[in-house]
Amino acid sequence: xxxxxxxxxxxxxxxxxxxEKGHIKRPEEQVLDDTDRYGIELALQLKEKFDAEVTIxxxxxxxxxxxxxxxxxxxxxxxxxxxxxxLSGANSLTTSNVLSELAKLSEADLIILGTESxxxxxxxxxxxxxxxxxxxxxxYVKAVEVNSEKVILTRQTIEGSEKVDMPxxxxxxxxxxxxxxxxxxxxxxxxxxxxxxxxxxxxxLNLTAKNNLKxxxxxxxxxxxxxxxxxDDGEAHKFIIEKLKELKIL
Amino acid sequence: xxxxIISEVIDGKLGLGSLEIISxxxxxxxxxxxxxxxxxxxxxxxxxxxxxxxxxxSSNSLQYxxxxxxxxxxxxxxxxxxxxxxxxxxxxxxxxxxxxxxNSSPVSNVIDFSIENHKVQTxxxxxxxxxxxxxxxxxxxxxxxxxxxxxEAVDIELNSNYISIDVxxxxxxxxxxxxxxxxxPQLEDSKVVVSAGxxxxxxxxxxxxxxxxxxxxxxxxxxxxxxxxxxxxxxQQVGQTGKTVKPDLYIACGISGATQHQVGxxxxxxxxxxxxxxxxxxxxxxxxGIVGDTLNILPKLxxxx
Ligand SMILES: Cc1cc2nc3c(=O)[nH]c(=O)nc-3n(C[C@H](O)[C@H](O)[C@H](O)COP(=O)(O)OP(=O)(O)OC[C@H]3O[C@@H](n4cnc5c(N)ncnc54)[C@H](O)[C@@H]3O)c2cc1C
Numbered sequence: 001x002x003x004x005x006x007x008x009x010x011x012x013x014x015x016x017x018x019x020e021k022g023h024i025k026r027p028e029e030q031v032l033d034d035t036d037r038y039g040i041e042l043a044l045q046l047k048e049k050f051d052a053e054v055t056i057x058x059x060x061x062x063x064x065x066x067x068x069x070x071x072x073x074x075x076x077x078x079x080x081x082x083x084x085x086x087l088s089g090a091n092s093l094t095t096s097n098v099l100s101e102l103a104k105l106s107e108a109d110l111i112i113l114g115t116e117s118x119x120x121x122x123x124x125x126x127x128x129x130x131x132x133x134x135x136x137x138x139x140y141v142k143a144v145e146v147n148s149e150k151v152i153l154t155r156q157t158i159e160g161s162e163k164v165d166m167p168x169x170x171x172x173x174x175x176x177x178x179x180x181x182x183x184x185x186x187x188x189x190x191x192x193x194x195x196x197x198x199x200x201x202x203x204x205l206n207l208t209a210k211n212n213l214k215x216x217x218x219x220x221x222x223x224x225x226x227x228x229x230x231x232d233d234g235e236a237h238k239f240i241i242e243k244l245k246e247l248k249i250l
Numbered sequence: 251x252x253x254x255i256i257s258e259v260i261d262g263k264l265g266l267g268s269l270e271i272i273s274x275x276x277x278x279x280x281x282x283x284x285x286x287x288x289x290x291x292x293x294x295x296x297x298x299x300x301x302x303x304x305x306x307x308s309s310n311s312l313q314y315x316x317x318x319x320x321x322x323x324x325x326x327x328x329x330x331x332x333x334x335x336x337x338x339x340x341x342x343x344x345x346x347x348x349x350x351x352x353n354s355s356p357v358s359n360v361i362d363f364s365i366e367n368h369k370v371q372t373x374x375x376x377x378x379x380x381x382x383x384x385x386x387x388x389x390x391x392x393x394x395x396x397x398x399x400x401x402e403a404v405d406i407e408l409n410s411n412y413i414s415i416d417v418x419x420x421x422x423x424x425x426x427x428x429x430x431x432x433x434x435p436q437l438e439d440s441k442v443v444v445s446a447g448x449x450x451x452x453x454x455x456x457x458x459x460x461x462x463x464x465x466x467x468x469x470x471x472x473x474x475x476x477x478x479x480x481x482x483x484x485x486q487q488v489g490q491t492g493k494t495v496k497p498d499l500y501i502a503c504g505i506s507g508a509t510q511h512q513v514g515x516x517x518x519x520x521x522x523x524x525x526x527x528x529x530x531x532x533x534x535x536x537x538x539g540i541v542g543d544t545l546n547i548l549p550k551l552x553x554x555x
Pocket of ligand 1: 525
């Protein structure tokens with residue numbers, strides 16, 4: 001079995017995102033989006049059961065490749081990346097188009113992703129990839145049970161949850177908390193250094209998506225309130241009571 | 251401009267998000283119709299004031315691909331050029347599928363939109379609401395996913411005036427459907443919300459939150475940190491990947507105020523925050539900030555109500 005996991009390199013999420021001409025500024029050193037760790041973990045659990053090969057697919061500026069390395073350190077076997085200036089600020093459809101082309105090249109049966117990236121969070125890429133590849137999309141998977149006969153995926157729904165048996169070929173999106181991502185140990189980190197990272201030229205892919213979203217501008221809004229602040233000396237609850245009365249909640 | 255609003259039907263009712271979108275579309279004087287998706291046999295979701303197609307799916311088959319195929323036909327036959335849906339799970343799936351069909355990238359997390367010179371312009375809230383990002387959509391068919399609570403919902407008289415179509419089963423079977431029990435005030439429509447974060451220290455202390463909420467007739471919410479930790483079901487998560495709330499009063503107990511949390515609650519009319527860290531970002535958006543220990547303050551507060 002072949003599994004592909006889409007993983008994104010993002011700017012350090014602890015730092016506020018900044019924009020240039022409407023595009024997220026991407027420093028040389030980008031890290032693996034934590035959201036993708038769930039997808040990689042699921043792939044590794046399936047690999048343990050089915051003896052699969054796990055390929056990381058990533059699109060974006062290469063930079064130091066730290067994020068891709070982090071994905072390989074977790075235990076993925078190899079990576080395929082597309083890095084082209086023309087893709088800077090790509091919309092979700094273009095991203096999905098490129099990633100589904102990579103998925104075809106990887107010959108993956110299963111394509112696994114997080115539900116949305118931390119920096120862009122459009123939340124549409126897994127579903128778009130499934131449509132490009134004409135596969136079922138098992139979206140919002142929040143629990144996974146691997147037993148001797150099959151893999152059972154629990155989907156989050158608006159009303160609660162539901163289960164499906166994992167099809168042989170499909171796209172899966174995993175929510176945070178769906179699985180517990182592993183931490184690589186020293187051996188894994190060393191092993192990752194010799195894993196293959198293959199760069200695929202954009203020209204080799206059938207890119208049909210267009211740049212239909214035009215940036216207009218970014219407007220600053222004053223949203224900071226900095227209201228009254230009270231340091232508790234044992235009586236601060238009285239301020240709350242007062243407010244509750246003022247707001248006619250009490 | 252001709253719009254199509256996609257809505258799910260839950261417990262025989264129109265999704266709240268679609269009622270919000272209808273009000274916006276009416277304000278802009280855009281001609282529109284609905285396509286709804288649900289499992290009920292004959293829900294009361296129709297209206298004499300707009301056309302609607304109800305796609306009835308079966309609860310035990312994954313059919314969103316097929317649902318999208320039907321909607322694809324409607325878009326073409328009715329010459330729709332603006333497709334709108336609330337960013338719910340189902341609608342995210344459906345809009346994503348359609349965006350591939352029509353080769354038109356959708357705009358996600360939209361909080362407002364307008365039509366300028368026959369083009370759709372959208373507004374997104376970024377960096378925890380400190381900035382508004384504006385986009386123009388240059389497509390024959392534009393797809394927008396709208397954040398819930400972006401517009402005031404309309405109140406419409408509903409009947410059974412719609413066309414109903416049964417959607418055929420997909421390949422993947424669904425089983426073990428679990429409905430989370432809904433008890434007490436719900437996050438979406440409560441005037442008061444009491445929310446907990448990791449600063450409640452232990453899951454057992456959520457009893458304090460529940461007691462406060464019941465005294466204030468409030469709904470209970472939480473951060474993703476505690477939902478991921480299993481303290482609360484996902485349905486109670488407030489924020490970017492959870493629910494958006496706009497109550498009269500939001501009480502944040504032991505919540506740091508990460509931008510992803512703020513997105514879901516910062517438009518509450520009045521915000522009270524309790525946090526022991528004076529520098530916690532939640533205080534920047536609070537009307538009343540109490541610097542102190544939740545476990546000391548909340549019991550005293552409950553006592554004095
Ligand atoms: C893509 C993405 C989507 C996300 N979506 C969401 C979302 O929808 N909703 C959401 O909430 N988060 C979301 N997050 C997570 C978010 O970034 C934060 O990690 C999360 O909101 C933090 O939750 P918290 O405030 O409970 O925990 P922490 O950030 O750990 O904060 C706990 C706070 O409690 C205070 N505290 C500790 N002990 C006490 C005490 N005894 N008394 C008083 N105060 C105390 C601390 O000072 C601290 O400020 C998302 C993250 C990502 C990357």
